[in-house]
Amino acid sequence: MQVKKTRYDQLIENLKPEEMIINMGPQHPSTHGVLRLELITDGEIVKEVIPHMGYLHRCFEKHCENLTYQQIIPFVDRMDYLSSMNNDHAYVMGVERMMGIDKIIPKRVEYIRVLVCELNRIASHLIAIGTYGIDIGAFTPFLWCFRDREHIMNMLEWASGSRMLYNYIWVGGLFYDLPVGFEERCTEFVSYFKPKLIELNLLLTDNQIFIGRTAGVGILPLDVAINYGCSGPMLRGSGLKWDLRRTDEYSAYPELEFDIPVGKGEMGKSGDCWDRYKVRADEVAESIRIIEQCLERLQKELKRGPEFDPRAKLPKKIIPKEQEFYIRAENPRGELGYYFITDGKTEIPKRVKARAPSFNNLSVLPEITRGVLIADLVAILGSVDIVLGEVDR
Amino acid sequence: MNFDEITKLLSEKFGSDVIIEVQKGGLQPALIINPNSIVPVCQELRDNTNTWFDFLSCLTGIDHGVESHKFSVVYHLASIPHKHQLVLKVIIDHDRKLDSLPSFISVSDVWKTAEWHEREAFDLLGIQFEGHPDLRRILLPDDWEGYPLRKDYIAAEEYKGIKIKE
Numbered sequence: 343m344q345v346k347k348t349r350y351d352q353l354i355e356n357l358k359p360e361e362m363i364i365n366m367g368p369q370h371p372s373t374h375g376v377l378r379l380e381l382i383t384d385g386e387i388v389k390e391v392i393p394h395m396g397y398l399h400r401c402f403e404k405h406c407e408n409l410t411y412q413q414i415i416p417f418v419d420r421m422d423y424l425s426s427m428n429n430d431h432a433y434v435m436g437v438e439r440m441m442g443i444d445k446i447i448p449k450r451v452e453y454i455r456v457l458v459c460e461l462n463r464i465a466s467h468l469i470a471i472g473t474y475g476i477d478i479g480a481f482t483p484f485l486w487c488f489r490d491r492e493h494i495m496n497m498l499e500w501a502s503g504s505r506m507l508y509n510y511i512w513v514g515g516l517f518y519d520l521p522v523g524f525e526e527r528c529t530e531f532v533s534y535f536k537p538k539l540i541e542l543n544l545l546l547t548d549n550q551i552f553i554g555r556t557a558g559v560g561i562l563p564l565d566v567a568i569n570y571g572c573s574g575p576m577l578r579g580s581g582l583k584w585d586l587r588r589t590d591e592y593s594a595y596p597e598l599e600f601d602i603p604v605g606k607g608e609m610g611k612s613g614d615c616w617d618r619y620k621v622r623a624d625e626v627a628e629s630i631r632i633i634e635q636c637l638e639r640l641q642k643e644l645k646r647g648p649e650f651d652p653r654a655k656l657p658k659k660i661i662p663k664e665q666e667f668y669i670r671a672e673n674p675r676g677e678l679g680y681y682f683i684t685d686g687k688t689e690i691p692k693r694v695k696a697r698a699p700s701f702n703n704l705s706v707l708p709e710i711t712r713g714v715l716i717a718d719l720v721a722i723l724g725s726v727d728i729v730l731g732e733v734d735r
Numbered sequence: 736m737n738f739d740e741i742t743k744l745l746s747e748k749f750g751s752d753v754i755i756e757v758q759k760g761g762l763q764p765a766l767i768i769n770p771n772s773i774v775p776v777c778q779e780l781r782d783n784t785n786t787w788f789d790f791l792s793c794l795t796g797i798d799h800g801v802e803s804h805k806f807s808v809v810y811h812l813a814s815i816p817h818k819h820q821l822v823l824k825v826i827i828d829h830d831r832k833l834d835s836l837p838s839f840i841s842v843s844d845v846w847k848t849a850e851w852h853e854r855e856a857f858d859l860l861g862i863q864f865e866g867h868p869d870l871r872r873i874l875l876p877d878d879w880e881g882y883p884l885r886k887d888y889i890a891a892e893e894y895k896g897i898k899i900k901e
Binding site: 346348349350395396399401403404439440568569570571582584589663665666667668670677679681683693695697701702705706709734735 | 760761762763765789790791792793795797809811813815818820822846847848850851859868869870871872873874875876883884
């Protein structure tokens with residue numbers, strides 16, 4: 343095998359006398375987990391960022407070689423551990439389409455799925471907003487976000503039995519129906535949370551210090567974002583209306599009304615950190631809208647009845663035909679995709695590859711951090727909102 | 736543009752030998768492309784305003800199993816303006832010996848997304864990508880031996896003195 347010099351080797355070899363290599367992470371609090379950034383710096387200026395990951399690699403794809411479709415769901419939960427419901431939903435939809443049972447899923451099941459996914463999306467965005475505040479030096483939003491997130495965690499624990507890793511959405515249905523009184527509790531939460539969201543906006547969105555730290559920093563142009571495969575709030579922050587819930591029209595989303603917030607560059611330039619933050623904050627409000635519509639339908643025309651069984655359509659054996667299939671869905675962080683290869687004979691897939699949104703979103707980091715200050719690097723990394731469980735899988 | 740029109744467009748532009756096979760059964764049809772012309776094909780699909788595949792969703796390396804001696808790379812393209820998707824595949828034969836890795840041509844100049852995905856395929860499957868600027872391991876440690884997602888991979892007994900097998 344010929345040994346070719348990689349770009350990394352060249353960077354290290356061609357280090358100038360005034361430049362210095364600094365390691366940031368894997369224990370650095372602003373790297374949101376175990377990401378190591380190798381910085382080539384000249385004083386306070388970051389010349390180059392080289393991300394090193396894999397500290398949380400748990401061999402997801404290798405595990406999938408030996409597990410049945412149903413057994414993979416708990417592993418899927420652990421990929422993006424802040425939005426397990428959304429991971430499950432995408433995975434389950436993929437298997438259902440391969441089985442050809444996606445059209446016979448009861449409406450109530452679809453609405454419950456969307457409801458719990460949107461609750462989880464709010465919880466995930468609250469973490470993103472809260473920890474972003476703390477990266478920049480605002481401590482209060484972090485506490486407020488975690489206080490409100492705890493309500494969601496409690497509700498989802500009530501439904502699924504687990505606080506973070508739910509294993510609630512199953513192929514063909516659900517683990518259980520929602521517990522009695524869940525809809526009422528959720529309605530209560532919505533009316534509690536709406537004023538809190540306004541407070542949160544007052545605290546961060548229009549905060550001059552926050553704007554000073556984020557507006558015009560880490561500008562991600564739209565063409566670069568698309569070329570690097572960024573998706574979710576990263577792509578929308580750069581001004582493109584691209585949301586797979588609308589593009590692919592899966593599950594109950596075509597029947598629900600919601601807008602897709604995009605970054606407009608109100609405070610600085612389009613695609614800066616403030617825009618990405620704002621898209622997330624607006625998405626929380628949109629998720630609340632979706633939840634309200636779901637709750638209304640779940641309490642009226644899709645009311646629980648004694649004959650409703652969330653496990654009624656569960657296939658006895660999950661053996662899809664021999665085929666290859668790529669499913670994509672909108673995770674809080676962007677396009678989550680699963681690529682299945684099945685052999686049509688066993689319950690074990692031949693291959694499952696996960697396309698994680700954070701993995702692609704992180705790959706653009708070296709591009710947008712060239713020549714920024716180290717303090718701004720923290721702000722930019724926070725605005726990417728990575729979950730290392732998903733980057734490393 | 737639908738799948739047949741894209742097939743026609745490619746065979747008109749690059750000649751009939753560029754598409755080796757059209758896989759139609761299943762939910763998502765795929766085009767198997769000649770390994771040597773994957774870069775011009777991708778470039779054309781990205782830049783042609785009728786196809787406009789500006790977004791590479793996913794790039795996957797695949798080991799076809801111990802008997803078949805085949806490796807492939809699958810490209811899932813998406814177009815943001817036209818909202819359509821396409822699957823491309825490149826398959827090559829390889830004898831599975833570890834002294835020379837199966838070699839594909841990198842598309843990281845067309846979509847930067849491919850850069851990290853190709854590194855991942857190199858890391859886990861031992862697939863070489865010619866023209867890749869920074870082909871290093873990405874998820875596993877730099878000194879890891881072997882390629883875990885290969886079907887004939889046998890997990891090591893220990894790693895740096897740490898026992899990893901019961």
